[in-house]
Each structure stands twice: as structure tokens, then as C-alpha cells.
Amino acid sequence: MRRFLDNAIESYSWNRAVNCVRLYSGRFLDYKRCPSVHEVSIAASIAEGVCEEASKQGVDHVDAVHVRIGAMAGVVKDSLSFAWDVVVADTLLAGSRLQIEEIPLTVYCPACETERTPTSPAILVCPVCQAPTPRILSGREMQVVGMEVSVAVPHR
Amino acid sequence: MPFRIVEIQQGILRKNDALASGLRERFAVAGTYVINLLSSPGAGKTTLLEETLRQARPRLRCAALVGDQATDNDAVRLARSGAPVRQITTGPECRLDASMIERALDGWLPDDVDLLCVENVGNLICPAEYDLGEDLRVALFSVTEGEDKPLKYPLAFNTSHLALITKTDLAQAVAFDRPSALQNVQAVHPGIPIIELSARTGAGFDSWMNFLESRVSVKRAGKRGRSIA
Ligand SMILES: Nc1nc2c(ncn2[C@@H]2O[C@H](COP(=O)(O)OP(=O)(O)O)[C@@H](O)[C@H]2O)c(=O)[nH]1
Ligand SMILES: [Mg+2]
Ligand SMILES: [Zn+2]
Numbered sequence: 196m197r198r199f200l201d202n203a204i205e206s207y208s209w210n211r212a213v214n215c216v217r218l219y220s221g222r223f224l225d226y227k228r229c230p231s232v233h234e235v236s237i238a239a240s241i242a243e244g245v246c247e248e249a250s251k252q253g254v255d256h257v258d259a260v261h262v263r264i265g266a267m268a269g270v271v272k273d274s275l276s277f278a279w280d281v282v283v284a285d286t287l288l289a290g291s292r293l294q295i296e297e298i299p300l301t302v303y304c305p306a307c308e309t310e311r312t313p314t315s316p317a318i319l320v321c322p323v324c325q326a327p328t329p330r331i332l333s334g335r336e337m338q339v340v341g342m343e344v345s346v347a348v349p350h351r
Numbered sequence: 352m353p354f355r356i357v358e359i360q361q362g363i364l365r366k367n368d369a370l371a372s373g374l375r376e377r378f379a380v381a382g383t384y385v386i387n388l389l390s391s392p393g394a395g396k397t398t399l400l401e402e403t404l405r406q407a408r409p410r411l412r413c414a415a416l417v418g419d420q421a422t423d424n425d426a427v428r429l430a431r432s433g434a435p436v437r438q439i440t441t442g443p444e445c446r447l448d449a450s451m452i453e454r455a456l457d458g459w460l461p462d463d464v465d466l467l468c469v470e471n472v473g474n475l476i477c478p479a480e481y482d483l484g485e486d487l488r489v490a491l492f493s494v495t496e497g498e499d500k501p502l503k504y505p506l507a508f509n510t511s512h513l514a515l516i517t518k519t520d521l522a523q524a525v526a527f528d529r530p531s532a533l534q535n536v537q538a539v540h541p542g543i544p545i546i547e548l549s550a551r552t553g554a555g556f557d558s559w560m561n562f563l564e565s566r567v568s569v570k571r572a573g574k575r576g577r578s579i580a
Contacts, residue, residue, distance in 0.1 A: 232445050233477040240363050248359050258354055262363065269476055269506040317502040318538045319509070327541030331509075337363040337480070346353045 234274035237337070238282040241293070244339055249287060259292040259343040265336035266300040267316040291342075300334030367481055370449035374456075374484025378467070382574025383460075384567040385467045387447075387485035389507050391500070392473030394491045395517040397425045398550045399559075400468050404432035406560055411567060412463055416455055417470040418447040425470060435461070446477035449484060466567050475504035486570060487563075493518040495525050498532040505539040513544050513562070520549040 245260050264270050272295050279293040302319060304311045306326035313319055319328050362368060378385050388396045397417070404413050413434045417425045418441055426438035437459055439451050447469065460467065469485065471478040490511035492500040495518060501508040508514060514536045522529065529547075536545055546562065548555030 232443055233480075236444065236477070237363060237480075240366070244361050244363070244365070245359065248357070248361075252357060254357070261356075267506055267509070269479055316539075317505040317535075319541055320538065327537070329541040339359045339361050339363060341356050341358040341360070343354050343356055346355055 231271075231274045231278065233269075234271060235278040235282060237270055238275055238278040238293075241339055242279075242283050242286065242288055245288060245342055246286060249342065249344075254342070254344045255287055257288050257291045257342045257344055259294050260288065261294045261296065261340040261342070263296045263298050263336045263338040263340055265298045265334040267331065267334040268337050270337070272297065296340070298333050298336045301332045302328035303330040303332055304328050305330075364480065364482075367449045370453055371482035371484040374449055374452060378484060378486070380574075381462050381464070382571045383464045383467050384487070384570040385469065385483070385485040386487045386489055386563070387469045387471060387478075387483050388489050388491060389471050389475060389478050389511065390473060390491035390493075391475055391496060394473070394493045394496065395550060396470045396473070396491060397428055399491070399515070399517065399548075400429055400470060401432060402550045402553075402556065403468065403560070403563070404429065404434050406556070407466060407564070408432060408434060411465040411564070412461070413466045413468065414460060414464045415468040415470065416447075416452065418451070418472045420445065420472060429470075435459070435464075441472055444472075444477075445474045446472050446481055447483060448481045452483050465571055466563070475500075475507040479504070479507040479510050487512050487566065489513045489515055491515040491517050494522045494527040494532075498528045499535055501532075501535045501539045508536060508539040508543070511540065511543065513546065514540070515559070516545065516547040518549060518551070519547050519554055520552045 241260065241262060245257065249257055264272065275295065276293055283289050283291060299312060300316050301310050301312050304321035304324065304326055306324045307321060310332055311321050311323065311328065313328065314322055316334065320326065321328050390396050400415055404415065407413050415429045415434055415436045416439060417429060417436065418439045419425055420441050423438035423440065426436050430436040437455050439447060439455050441447065441451065469483060488511040490508045494516060516532060533545060536543060546555060546558050548559055
């Protein structure tokens with residue numbers, strides 16, 4: 196079992212992810228321009244971290260991976276989901292679901308002295324008083340939160 | 352089937368961030384000031400660097416790294432300055448990351464470089480996400496690209512320390528709306544300094560060189576010797 200896992204992890208090195216990007220980038224480039232390759236990289240980074248963690252914990256199958264992505268993070272959710280399936284194929288994450296929680300953009304308004312939600316990530320002004328709001332409180336997140344793993348039912 | 356949730360809690364790009372911190376430490380020890388240029392293809396990064404290297408040398412010891420998905424044309428252009436230049440060909444990757452910088456530096460970058468210029472892959476999306484250990488991130492756009500460029504790529508402009516508006520010699524020809532461009536930059540990054548320049552005519556170039564050189568000398572003065580804690 197351990198050997199199987201180690202091999203799975205080994206084969207899932209960063210190189211593998213990069214090869215995967217190489218292999219599929221043509222397809223992604225057709226599908227959409229660069230951002231999709233970008234999401235392939237991001238998906239590979241997520242998968243790499245989760246695979247390591249899974250191996251550490253002796254998990255051999257993962258049902259879902261939970262991530263938090265900020266509204267200002269520059270990651271397209273659909274592209275990331277699409278990239279996920281490609282990137283995790285043939286790894287111990289194969290067939291897992293990527294659960295993306297989107298974190299809204301919030302800023303601190305120095306004039307109102309409170310938290311505000313700008314109307315767009317491109318317009319960092321307070322929607323109430325129009326003051327510039329350089330301080331971002333949330334919306335830049337790129338976090339792995341956890342994984343869902345099946346608990347095997349013991350043989351009786 | 353019953354399942355359980357295993358908490359992980361880790362930054363998606365934590366490996367890149369850790370490598371970038373390592374690079375930043377290394378540049379602090381060497382007193383090397385590092386700039387990272389972000390723009391769409393053709394905004395004028397290579398031209399800006401050609402002129403920057405020409406003006407900065409030999410007063411400053413300069414070097415340049417340039418990322419492109421294919422070809423080493425830009426490295427050839429920059430190498431004419433006489434500065435050490437290295438091309439990083441990224442293939443399908445649409446940006447540089449810290450591991451690429453680390454690999455490129457090994458056995459190449461002299462210890463006594465004052466200014467290392469990094470030209471990122473022409474793209475305003477992916478490079479914004481990856482810290483390269485730089486001191487100064489610069490987002491460029493040219494007057495020919497439209498005044499709303501910053502609004503379309505907020506993260507790149509928001510994470511940059513300086514915005515450059517390039518090719519101002521062409522402003523009139525394309526009826527560039529300067530006030531709206533400046534306003535858009537400020538909208539995505541309130542308070543960010545903006546320099547407008549033309550590498551062709553040299554207009555505004557002094558402001559850029561002064562901005563850069565003052566920061567380079569601060570970094571050099573604060574150079575951290577290995578023996579000093
Ligand atoms: N008129 C004018 N053209 C420029 C200026 N800077 C760059 N260019 C031209 O813009 C094109 C793209 O420039 P380049 O430096 O290769 O852009 P990069 O892709 O961002 O590295 C080239 O044809 C340059 O000659 C400028 O200040 N004025
Ligand atoms: Mg170039
Ligand atoms: Zn307000």
C-alpha cells in the first residue's frame with residue numbers, strides 16, 4: 196500500500212504537472228487564451244499540495260478538494276474546474292471534485308472607517324462616500340482548505 | 352459511503368512564495384535591486400530596458416533576465432547593451448515564477464550586480480500572481496492600448512509599485528485620453544506613482560531613471576554583509 200502511494204506521489208511530481216500543461220496547452224489555447232494555461236498551473240499547484248498531504252495521512256482516494264479563491268485573484272472558476280479534471284487524471288486525486296468557494300472583495304474605507312464592498316475589483320473606491328480604498332481586506336485569497344476522503348467500511 | 356474532511360489550510364502558491372522569500376533574502380545580502388516588468392505583449396518592455404541599461408551603465412552594474420514563451424530575440428536585443436543577459440524560455444507557461452528565476456541565477460549572476468531587471472512574459476494575468484523576490488513590480492501599458500487597460504487587468508496594476516505609461520510620443524496620433532488613463536490607474540491602485548515616458552523621444556525618461564537610481568542606491572547602501580547579523 197505504501198509503495199503504491201509513494202509511486203503515485205512520485206509520478207505526480209511537479210514535472211508531471213508541467214508535462215500535463217505541455218500536453219494540454221494546445222487544447223487550452225484553442226479553448227481560450229492564456230488564462231486557461233494559467234488555471235492549469237494553479238490546478239497543478241493545488242493538486243501537488245493535496246497529494247503530498249494525502250500521502251502523509253495515508254489516504255489513497257480523495258473525493259473532493261476544497262479551495263478558497265478571492266474575487267480579485269485573477270482565477271477563472273470554470274477554467275480552474277476544467278483544468279482540475281485534466282491535471283488530476285492518473286493521480287490519486289483522479290475523479291475528485293474541486294469545490295471552489297469564492298471570497299468576495301472587501302476593502303477598508305478610511306473615510307467611513309469601516310469595511311466596504313467595491314462595485315468592481317477594478318474600482319477601489321468606497322461605494323458609499325467615493326473615497327479611494329487602497330487597503331484590501333479580502334478577495335486576494337488562494338487557499339487550499341481541505342479534502343474530503345472516504346472512510347472505508349471495515350470488512351466484517 | 353461515509354466521508355470525513357481533512358483540514359489542510361495552505362496557500363496554493365506557497366512553494367513559489369517560499370522560493371521568492373529565499374530570493375529576496377539572497378538579493379538583500381548581495382545588495383541587488385530587482386525589478387519585475389509586467390505588460391501585454393508589445394507595450395515596450397524590451398525597448399524600455401534597452402534604453403535603461405544604456406543609460407544606467409557603466410555607473411550601475413546591471414543584468415537582465417527576460418522571459419518569453421519562445422525565442423531569445425529579446426535577450427539578443429538586451430545583450431547589445433553589454434550587460435549580462437539571460438533568456439528564460441517558458442514554453443507553455445505564460446509567466447515567470449520564482450523557481451525559474453532561481454535556476455537562471457545559478458552560476459550566472461555576479462555577486463556585485465546593483466540592478467537586476469526582469470522582463471516577464473508579455474501577459475497581464477498570470478505574472479501578477481507570482482512573486483519573484485523583486486523589490487519593484489512595474490506594470491506598463493502604452494498609449495496605443497487604450498485607457499482602460501488597468502481596469503481590464505486590476506490585479507497586475509494593484510500588485511505593482513509603479514505604473515508606466517509608455518510610447519507617449521504616439522499619444523496624439525491615437526487621441527490618447529490622458530486624464531481618463533491616469534484616473535483608471537488610480538482606480539485599481541489608489542496612490543500608486545505613475546510615470547509617463549517615451550523610449551523613442553526620451554520624454555519622461557529622466558523621471559524613470561531617477562526613480563530607479565534612488566532606489567538602487569538605497570538598496571546598495573543597506574547591503575547586508577554576511578558577517579553582520
Ligand atoms: N513610437 C514608439 N514605439 C515604441 C516605444 N517603445 C517601444 N516601441 C515599439 O513597440 C514595439 C514593441 O516594443 P517591445 O519593446 O518589443 O515590447 P515588449 O513586447 O513589451 O517587450 C516595437 O516595435 C518598439 O519599437 C516608444 O516609446 N515609442
Ligand atoms: Mg519583450
Ligand atoms: Zn466610505
